[in-house]
Amino acid sequence: MTAPGPTLREHTATYVFAVCAHIEHNTLAMLPGLDEHSPVRPLSLGTLTAVVQHVEAGHFSEDAWRERLSDRQELERCARAHHHVVSAVAARGPAVPLPLATLYRSDERARQILRQDAERFHTALRRIEGRVEWGVKVYAPPTLPPAPAPTPAAAPTGAGRGHPSSGDGRAYLDRKRGIQKRREQHHDEALRAAETVDTAMRTVAAASRHLRTHAPEPLEPGRTQVLNAAYLVDEKRSDDVARTIMGLRRSTGTDIEMSGPWVPYSFVGEV
Template sequence: MSTLDSDPPGAPDTIATYVFAVCRELDPAVLTALPGLTGNTPVRALRFGPLTAVVQHVEAALFTAEAWQERLSDEYELERCARAHHQVVSAAAACGPTVPLALATLYRGDERAGQALQEDADRFHTALRRIEGRVEWGVKVYAATAPPAPAAPPLAPAGGSGPGPGAGRAYLDRKRGLQRRREHQHDEALRTADTVDTALRALAAASRRLRTHGQESTGARGAQVLNAAYLVAADRTEEITGAVRSLRRLTGAHIEMSGPWVPYSFAGEV
């Protein structure tokens, strides 16, 4: 994410140009009904050289570093901005290969935006060639939920008979056995993740293993052992979705698949 670039001399300080994406060709009609970030100004095309940026004028005061930090702390507002950004990027991508820019990429006016984007034109051309005719698929693999810990032996009531002399040892043995089973289960899950990743990379033009999320985020699905993105030719949809179905049967693992998406994970690579 980024916020407003430095102010050039004489630049207006009330209006900023928000840039959603860069593409080669764009049908302006696909942008007509989109509210963008604010709904108050039109989402439109801005040409720079042979490329086109998808932009919108926004109030500069809403996207200062301080204002953006406030937005980051508001989960509802952050999600609203992310959804609005994605909606515009997806509309542009329906017309052809599109490079999404980071959320909150802004410049002090159209002229400054055009200059800055033109300076990065080589990277945009490389990224557009890379993603042309391809889409992104997300795949997540989860380990099975760990078995519950064994119950501790009951305490002896005052003046009464307690558990037998071997109860404590038996409890520790069960606890050690549980730990070994958990470690074995996790190792198996990691091997499954590698199996899934290897099979899907064979179908992809490129792949990325992303940071996995802890169980506090994934909930009852268990620990996440693979969070990956695959850049796949658009005409290989049946192949990759069929491969995931086969891998579910083969491994018995909980495998989530999402997509096809605009290639966010690969558009920035050169």
Template sequence: MTDRGPEQASAESALYVFAVCKLPDPAAFAGLPGVAAGAPLRPLPFGGLTAIVQTVRAADFTDEVWQARMSDRDELERYARAHHDVVSAAAASCPTVPLPLATLYHGEERAQQALLDETERFLAALRRTANHSEWGVKVYAAASPVPDPSPVQRRSETPAALSRPAPGTGLAYLERKRGVQARRERRHEDALRLAETVDAAFQDLAAAGRRLRLHAPELEGKGRVQVLNATYLVAEHRAAELDALTRALRDATGARIDISGPWVPYSFVGEV
């Protein structure tokens, strides 16, 4: 949906679109700076819906400038937080479809027409997510060290004895290696079962769910490994059930289960 191209480099302004919603309360955005200091946030009506927009300098959002910003972690975080603050304010005011970071159009008329073309998709997303929030669930299992299958030499043996393999040494090594592999496979199967158990329980509670890519082990620290990274769309009237479900699953599985939320349902507006 981003309408950003080479011609914008010389344009004076562009229209940044944060979200699409129904009947937003203008007071909800009071004091929010958006992504451009000094430019007010304002509504842009189209097809019975309203977009929350802000006029920005087009030169600040050319492909070249935006790619440079993406490589600057602090700068990217600043824009992401500003974008999220506006989307959250809209969602607190009325049902809202958040748009991706840096969704821009070259002119108000082009923005209105492009948004109007997507009206049915926005309406479907609003129906799907109204009175729902997104919750994140991460599950961790204890990381077990894998024993070394290499044969251990006895210190009391003489150098001459050490130069000759003891009878059955090769067979014992193979048996140890097979045992290590079997234990690794069992841990993998246990992790899969744990993930399926927790996911199935949350799916029963949620209106929809998505399983995300697992975090790399080195990001989780020693002693634990992530086995499930998922997000769920939960009706607001069922949100109170999440804590009880999480406690029950922790007791039943012995796993560490972290939940986060409620969030604006970013993960579920693009599936319609």
């Protein structure tokens, strides 16, 4: 007699994209998720619903995920697939996105663990309902070029040739100090502009978060980020965000990037 083969449960894990109050099965049916051979589906948590999908457990083991992290193209594919599902759910109502690669051994295990956080999920859903996230980045303009060195005066008669005078040394140090001072003033001005932007945005937003600023891009070494922030804004105030940023660009002359509206990823953990 042939031994029974392994069950589906032994080969798969339950991948969780998001938690929401309720979502119709038909809304999820056409989403590919991370594995087009397995449907994205709702999983009841009682008063909440998780959006899940069965995935090959071996593809998301610790070793497999470490390998995926080293493959930028594959990592981007997974991140896009995850975000696509979360965005589709959020378009139907508030949804708490879970981190990339949130997996459980089974639906039963996912239900057991997620139910323990039911109060936190409910609080987060109330907080983000009717709101979206806007990202704002402020950049300092490229550092001002140093002032040109003064043309050296002709050496007086009898002065030794090939040896700088003490006046030349003082002039060199003065130029160095001037360059450093201009750089410091330049950076301080950029920080003040970033503070002005942040203050104005907080008058529009229900909440804000400062994120870690990014290092200068290799292709733009003189473009330094001085503010990287996220703002939680009522959906009906999206036009206010655009007007505020346009006004700040004119009034400060600062390089400001605006992105959104996004699912409020930055605010679902603050409950």
